[in-house]
Amino acid sequence: MNDALPQIMPAEPTNDPWARNLPAGEALVWLDLGWRDLMHGPHLSLCYGFFVWVLLAGALWSLIAYGADYILFPALSGIMVIGPVLAMGLYEKSQRLSLGLPVSLLDMIFVRPASGYQVLFAGALLCLLMMVWLRAAVILYALFFGLLPFPGLDQVVPMLAFMPAGWATLIVGSAVGGLFAAFAFAIGALSLPMLLQEHSDALTAMGTSLVLVWHNLRVMLAWAAIVAALFAVSVALGLLPLIIVFPVLGHGTWHSYRALRPA
DSSP: OGGGSOOOOOOOOOSOTTOOOOOTTHHHHHHHHHHHHHHSSHHHHHHHHHHHHHHHHHHHHHHHHTTOGGGHHHHHHHHHHHHHHHTHHHHHHHHHHHHTOOOOHHHHHSOOOTTTTHHHHHHHHHHHHHHHHHHHHHHHHHHHHTTOOOOOHHHHHHHHHHSHHHHHHHHHHHHHHHHHHHHHHHHHTTHHHHHHHSOOOHHHHHHHHHHHHHHTHHHHHHHHHHHHHHHHHHHHTTTTTHHHHHHHHHHHHHHHHHHHSOO
């Protein structure tokens, strides 16, 4: 069975203890390993993906129902900020599979991380970052449109596409959102898997994640591009593909952590 797994390219010698010198194509290996973990007991990962989809769809529906649709698009992008927290159960499944341990849906829901409640602290920090991004998006709208009320979802595309203020909002909003997304990815991509497996505090794990991403920028940029592309496709198709996409990315993230974390 082990012979069927994709082979990870050996790292080139380096004096940098944090660098693995992995090629960008290694991100595709992580994606494949994520798919293979999903296919080991697919009902477990798909049920988990369905729960996450229900949670996210319910949260977005609540924004529309309670008249907060003006932050719908920033909220969609903010999902990727808190995604690592929501994927803890998927990391647990991948870890158990790597150790040859049995896994159940209860194991994935009631995760017992080695770092204990530090996971909650890390989750709170990521949620706080998401809230700051939502507030920044509201400020940007007010900066370019002043007191003009939000026109509603049916008019937002023409407003952004055919008004100079809309172009400016898209350009500046994309730049600011990109900075938030890059920082969130750097501190969250590997910190949650680390907190699951190792005894550490949240700030140390986030700092370690930041260092690993920076010293392995080539492969992590490729992984970030895969995550963003699959998430964008899922959003375009009404979030339903997330039932499959989210577990694959969650399992793949675990393998990215194992590939980059120093032994």
